[in-house]
Amino acid sequence: MTDETGARHRPVEVDFAAVFTAQPTAYLVMSPDLVIVEANPAYLELLGRTREELVGRYVFDAFPPAPESLDADGHNPLQLSFERARDTGVPDQLPLFRYEVTDLETGRSVPRAWSLISAPVPDEGGRTQLVLQRVEDVSDFLAERERVAEHRAEGTWARLDVLEADLFARSQELRAVLAAQEATARRLAATAQVVLQLADAETVEDVTDILAGAGLSAIGADGGAIALRDDDRGVVHVTMTPSLGTGAQRRFGTIDLDSRLPAAWTARTGETLVHETQAEAEAWSPEMREASEQSGQRSWITVPLTTGGRLIGSLLAGWRVDRAIPAAEVELVQAFAAQCAQALDRLQALTLERRSAERSRQLAEELQRSLLTEPVQPDHGQIAVRYLPATGTAQVGGDWYDAFHQADGSVDLVIGDVVGHDTGAAATMGQLRSLLRGIAVSGGPGPAAVLDTMDTAITQLGLATYATVGMGRLEWTSSGGTRLRWASAGHPPPVVLDAAGRLVVVPQAPGHLMLGVTPTSTRGETVLDLEDGATLLLYTDGLVERPGSDLDAGVAALCEVVTAAAALPLEELCDRVIDQLVDGRAADDVALVAVRLDRSSAGAPGRTPERYTEARATWRGGDPVPAPAEAGLEVELTSLRGLSGVRRQVREFLTSSLGPGSDEDVVDQAVLVIDELASNALRHGSRPAGLHLGDEGTRWVVRVTDSAPGRRPAPAGGRPAGQGGYGLYVVADLTSARGVHYGTDSKVVWAAFDKRPRSS
Template sequence: MDFAAMFSSLPTAYLVMDPDLVIVEANPAYLQLLGRTRDELVGRYVFDAFPPAPDALDVDGTNPLQTSFETARDTGEPDVMPLFRYEVLDQVTGRSVPRAWSLISSPVLDDAGRTQLVLQRVEDVSEYLAERERIAEAGPSSSWARLDGLEADLFARTQELRSALASREAVTSRLAATAQVVLQLAAAESVADVTDTLAGAGLAALGADGGAIALRDDEDGVIRLTVTPSLAPGTHQHVGSIALGSRLPAAWAASTGETVVHRDQAEAEAWTPEMREAFAQSGQRSWITVPLSTGGRSLGSLVAGWETERTFSPEEVELVRAFGVQCAQALHRVRALTRERHEAQRSRALAEELQRSMLTDPLQPDHCQIAVRYLPAAAAAQVGGDWYDAFLQGDGALDLVIGDVVGHDTTAAATMGQLRSLLRGITVIGDPGPAQVLDGLDTAISRLDLATYATVGMARLERTAEETGRVTRLRWASAGHLAPVVVGADGELVDVPEPPGRLMLGVDPAHTRGDSVLELQGGATVLLYTDGLVERPGTDLDTGVAALQHLVRDLAHLPLEELCDRVLDQLVGEHPADDVALVAVRLHREDRPRPAEAGPDRLPDDVALPVGERAVGSTARAHTG
């Protein structure tokens, strides 16, 4: 059973509209009363489905039924109409016949007090009015006894109707309240959230004075109860346990899937003497206990208690059952969510450990300082494939690599490790330039069927024999990656020309790329980075890159490690939305004493420094690799 089943079983006619008075539902009693089908009504504006007759309008031309709907919607209070007469289609004769209805318009409010739905309840009183009019038309010659009998019958029926309507109104009111609690359950993110909601607003919405949520612990063979304050005075909530095999209703309903209803203490103690202590401790005198189950699996039970002895109507029992179904679904959902979170956390930890195992501390050559940083994304699902690398060639050239595998999962992290190893292997064979290395990596992705896409940038810092001590050449190639930020020895930004053929890896293995080259003096700073450093929602990438360039220029006077920290603090903060990797290099000035961070001379004695091409001043040029 659920709320839809309960709504369908109500014998009173109900129409449900949204705040724009568009019909969203009608129960079978309403459809039978009106002689309409659900498909004819749902989705239509109510007065398109039921155009008002001209004689139903007020003297000023307004529709009193529309006024009633709008009053309930706008005030948040029920609106009771006088008897309303309407022409409906007789299903037997096929002719329109007049009917007299008693109408009530009621709002359904959300937690903020805003109207979510408008209900119309319809009671048909035509037969009573018709009989009374027939007697009145018969005049004094008619039997007064007959009239008295009708009046007595009408009074008795009216009393019955009032009692029934009061009961139904109470159930309807509780149904609206439980609907609001269900919205809270839908937002729950933990089992504690669910039990707190059920033990508080949930039981109150049912009209109960107290109760408990009982969850199965099959491992220990017990039912663990979270009890409302009314059942455990002096505490916000009380948690206890009972044996799963107990005959107490909480355990019985959880074990058998049966609903247990006790109208009074005598009935409860006849069920099991164990209930005597429950009555003494709780102060409750009648109970409804329903199972909590979903997908054929029992999760526990829901216990609702009342302080007075009472007989429950079938509608009240069904309401508690339907609410129990919603509770079970919420518990099932948050437990699944908790498992997913734990699995995501484990996967993230493994992927991050994999990344960090390969993103090692950089070497420190004699002619420059290297600093690296890696920040994983704050969201558990956002672990990705960003990486950096720095290593020396046999001729003393320094290779710097920055890369970003497309995707944010453990697969991206694993692929990152493969590409990093492949790139290193390609670089040390045959002395290829950066553009040739990237082309070789693209070929390897295709031949090894890695089925991935990645952006990679590679910079090589070279020193020629004639220029050693004065000038370092930066050779840059890109496979769809952002250009490095370069600040010269004079503290000004240096433009890095775009190299030819910047297509990202994984698109076309036959594509060829080229290098761009520029010369740098000692004291220059080079920063390679992934797009997580500069990409922000609501701004374009060029804006982020420009902000980074100006920030690095302003901070270039700081020690390199401090510069990296300041850049991350100002552009990313403590909770990055995406992975961020960066590698920064500062060339030592030869006209000053070697700084403490300078490493040993890594160039082998038997390797001659290559004689490279000279560039005039700091002019940069691009050529194919």
């Protein structure tokens, strides 16, 4: 069909399986190890076999070579041809090949002559995934040629000259047909590869990249574009292959949907447009003159992108020259467009799903954060909290923390995790949080009694939920100490450090069933006496659980991080724990409550501990960097989560360096210094980053390098210790020398520390 401009419209969908079946030329498809995968009917008829006799068999078991067909070295030329095509990625054509087949009428083997071509079918990485063989029986042609030779010998020259000319013309026609068939086979193979790639596309840009690569190869075009409708704005968004140029992308990246430009016309009407010359294109739309100038293309095929009866856009293929465009090419572009449309439809649905999930996640997070208020600050210490939502859109909701005063001045600490991850879980969390607060402050029952009453209330109120909750109460004793009373409903116990930074075991009290299972559950309490300087961490399982990893291993990693960072101010300790165990990508929600006890209130908010206010560290530029020692440890710093492995290597090196009877305090202090400098490089510097630890006899020297010379170490000053920034003072306390050197593209922060304990 044509319109007034001469443009042709050919809406056709191509079934390539039917094309393969209908091919009059015989084709055999094999795997790289030459096992038969498929054969078309023409091949089966030509060879006198059934599909069941061939598929799944090694090709030379199905067709054993005759001894006389082997070459002088005993090799099968046909097998060598298959292997050359497979290994080189280039089609391989054999000279005339003679092979016997069974005559279906007589049952006898008869010699036949074959023209054979082997072609590789590459995957997206360019490796051969299939071997395609085209088979042509030329026996009759050769017989005719031999008959001509006999007649020539008998002297029938005139007739033979005519016959020879006719045979030559037929041979040329045969060559042209074979060449066309080979081109079609290559494009079919490329199209199959494109289909595989489109299945993995995740963005419109991915689809365009496929079009620019394997797609253009499949359809034989010089450039292409994908145009998607935006009905809300009444425009078409066009994404082009790089071969069309940045000028065309800027000028025609967005066009009106009612434009006569082919991309918009076809996206609006669903008509296929074919313009074989620039003159035809300009006759269709004057704007095509500028389009051709910007893109360098003169002839075009524009086909609709349709899926599920919906017209979502158009696909364009362009060529740099005026050219005749056969119907087969239009059909190929239409087939390619059909595959692109399916991929784009899937991506649009996925985008809508992601947006909906993201809105749900944001709602759950906002609800959750609105309920997670700032904790109270006791007179006898400091409390810090953290909440980190999961990175997965369906994983937000359910975790909470709380800290509030009792009438007698004691402080209740709560950490909980509602089963589920959605807005419903976040809403239920809010109910449980309010319920627990109300029960806890009504008469001041102990933590175990609060949790038991919670179970009864959940049943009576019909909340139909499950949750793990840990609750602790800090009580200030008349003797100047602090007592922790702890009860658990299926929640792990807190991590507790004494004033020296050593782990304190929290025994499990009898009865710790999670909430919501039965209203008659009873729980016991664990009581611990804590000294000034002790640290508590209450956490949810998102901090320690990892897919495929044991929970005990996660808890052990947490304990290792906390003990290594015990000397840090509380806020910095929380940051260190989150950085090294989560590294910004939480698979589940993470809630954390940290407490540091200090009866003198030195750590209370708004006060700066005296030992931090003394300027005992100078981190200026230009300090000479000690040369690396020959005996040393070199480690690449890649992520905060990876620092646990770095700490193990450092500890092993330091312990080995000291030898038998090494001082654990010296090693612990050195690990703390190195961990502080390494984490600073990853948090405040840029990668690549690395660490060198050298042994200089009486001391160690650590050199930490990162790629951000413009980001200088900045010791905190004039603000509360709880707000962090005092890690460099800790380094100064524990080292004998330190400094920083700034280069053009990197900086080196270094510190030296003695192998003997430093006096406090």
